[in-house]
Amino acid sequence: MSYSINTQGLTKSFKGLLAVNNVSISVKRGSVFGLLGPNGAGKSTLLRMLCTLLRPTSGKAFVEGYDIEKQTNEVRKIIEVVQEKLLLYSVLTAKENLEFFGQLYGVDSSILKEKVNVLLEDVKLSSVKDIPVGTFSTGMRQRVNIVRALIHDPKIVILDEPTNGLDPQSVRWVRDYIKDLKNRGLTVLITTHDMQEAEELAEELAIMDRGGVLAIGKSQELKAKYNVKNIEELFLTLTGRELRDSISRRLRRRGW
Amino acid sequence: MGKDLTEFYRIKARLVTMILLPIILMLLFGYMFPSSGSINHVPIAVVNQDQSTTGVAIAGSFIYAAQSSALFNGISYTSISLAENQLIEGNVYGVVIFNQGLGQQLQTDGQADVQVILDQLNPTLDQVVRGEITQVISSISPELAPEFPNEIPNTSPSLNIQFQGLLPTAPSSFEFLAPGMIALSLIIGGLSGLAMTFSRERELGTLDGLLMAPISRISIILGKGFAQVVRGMMSGIIVFVLSIILFGVHVYGNVLLMALVLSLGVVSFTGLGTLATSFVSEQESAQLIMFMIQFPMVFKWYLVPFNSITVVA
Numbered sequence: 262m263s264y265s266i267n268t269q270g271l272t273k274s275f276k277g278l279l280a281v282n283n284v285s286i287s288v289k290r291g292s293v294f295g296l297l298g299p300n301g302a303g304k305s306t307l308l309r310m311l312c313t314l315l316r317p318t319s320g321k322a323f324v325e326g327y328d329i330e331k332q333t334n335e336v337r338k339i340i341e342v343v344q345e346k347l348l349l350y351s352v353l354t355a356k357e358n359l360e361f362f363g364q365l366y367g368v369d370s371s372i373l374k375e376k377v378n379v380l381l382e383d384v385k386l387s388s389v390k391d392i393p394v395g396t397f398s399t400g401m402r403q404r405v406n407i408v409r410a411l412i413h414d415p416k417i418v419i420l421d422e423p424t425n426g427l428d429p430q431s432v433r434w435v436r437d438y439i440k441d442l443k444n445r446g447l448t449v450l451i452t453t454h455d456m457q458e459a460e461e462l463a464e465e466l467a468i469m470d471r472g473g474v475l476a477i478g479k480s481q482e483l484k485a486k487y488n489v490k491n492i493e494e495l496f497l498t499l500t501g502r503e504l505r506d507s508i509s510r511r512l513r514r515r516g517w
Numbered sequence: 518m519g520k521d522l523t524e525f526y527r528i529k530a531r532l533v534t535m536i537l538l539p540i541i542l543m544l545l546f547g548y549m550f551p552s553s554g555s556i557n558h559v560p561i562a563v564v565n566q567d568q569s570t571t572g573v574a575i576a577g578s579f580i581y582a583a584q585s586s587a588l589f590n591g592i593s594y595t596s597i598s599l600a601e602n603q604l605i606e607g608n609v610y611g612v613v614i615f616n617q618g619l620g621q622q623l624q625t626d627g628q629a630d631v632q633v634i635l636d637q638l639n640p641t642l643d644q645v646v647r648g649e650i651t652q653v654i655s656s657i658s659p660e661l662a663p664e665f666p667n668e669i670p671n672t673s674p675s676l677n678i679q680f681q682g683l684l685p686t687a688p689s690s691f692e693f694l695a696p697g698m699i700a701l702s703l704i705i706g707g708l709s710g711l712a713m714t715f716s717r718e719r720e721l722g723t724l725d726g727l728l729m730a731p732i733s734r735i736s737i738i739l740g741k742g743f744a745q746v747v748r749g750m751m752s753g754i755i756v757f758v759l760s761i762i763l764f765g766v767h768v769y770g771n772v773l774l775m776a777l778v779l780s781l782g783v784v785s786f787t788g789l790g791t792l793a794t795s796f797v798s799e800q801e802s803a804q805l806i807m808f809m810i811q812f813p814m815v816f817k818w819y820l821v822p823f824n825s826i827t828v829v830a
Contacts, residue, residue, distance in 0.1 A: 312729050313729065344725065348723055348726035350723060367731070
């Protein structure tokens, strides 16, 4: 079995605060993997390490065989993230945003324009390609944000709460698009607080809490193992029902 | 109000800037502008073309009087052209010329002319130096008769001062201001966008998009830096062109050299600004730091002598 992502004891601490604690997960190539966890569980920190935005404190991780610490450029070429915060420049048009990121990733200029047009057509935004994205609705911006991630043909796409704040139509569109990405052979890693979404999309799940992985496996197997009816029950069984208050590490350092 | 103040005080970068800025301004205002009390040991070229006993004595009296009062350092030169070159290069602030026949003139007319050439390009300093030279020469005038009872029969000999400028025509006040304005607009144009480049991108999250791309960090810094340099140069060029068209500013010297020096300057300030704003995460803090860098320059470059621009006669 070949894995797109493989982490071995991956750990990240920030001045004594353990954000990710000895995480070992493997994501099969061409699959959709769900990463669930309450706020402050360490999901975003784990993703930022995989994208080479953060260096691990210890442990190793490989993305399509490339070491995230030693082969950062190779990793960056094949992985892309669709974050909760949109990676779009509001004064640029949809077309200009895609072209900018295409140039950034070294997409050949002779094919870039055509590629941009195809991607915008994919997300039904061809008619507004020359309008600044700052004027778009949230759903439209998210669609541009998603295809921005695809401009350089990554092998792995990480979607961090991609349907957060979207209307039901946009949510349906995003979920269908994720299935389409899988059908195209991409590996998709998705984080979400929507358990129904996780159940619908993810073939395999990992549930994180307090920096560690509590459970990992196929959703059916996990439900059977923990004798629960659905993923939400599984989640609450593993992480508890207490409210989670999480403050950023910066505030923690200041003594808040 | 309470909420806004609380927000302001909790962000240390803003607080530090707020405290530092008035201190810097006080220091600048206190020590920057020349006044008659603040002039001392200003180098002045002295050219004595009258080698008679009287001429040598008068020139000597001037140098002695100037140095005794600690106002000037009189440096003797053998020719006017040599002294003027020193004035052009900024090594002296004025040239005092005791013309040939000075002694003779004093004997026959009871008064003689002393020529003083000043820089003119800094009206503030010009006025102060003018006043001090007049004071020194006035102080030596009454001493001339007792000094030379046989040579100068008149009881009240006097030296009349003829002031002239280095430039053929007296520059307008805008000609004095224009170089500073060009430099300042160029630098502010470059710096003003810097707060946005990193701090804003960090706030919005778009910086991650750049950092995740397979490009070097240096190329990100250089790309953003040079964008600001271009922005700054455009501001400077606009002011330069408008200065000439609207205010009739004359260009003395090599324009290409000026462009080269200014572009190097804006590159330096862009680098400085990039470094300064990289330490803060909020746009407002970055803007405050930029303001702290820019504001003193308004007075240093805009209103106080520019020694960095060479005037070629």
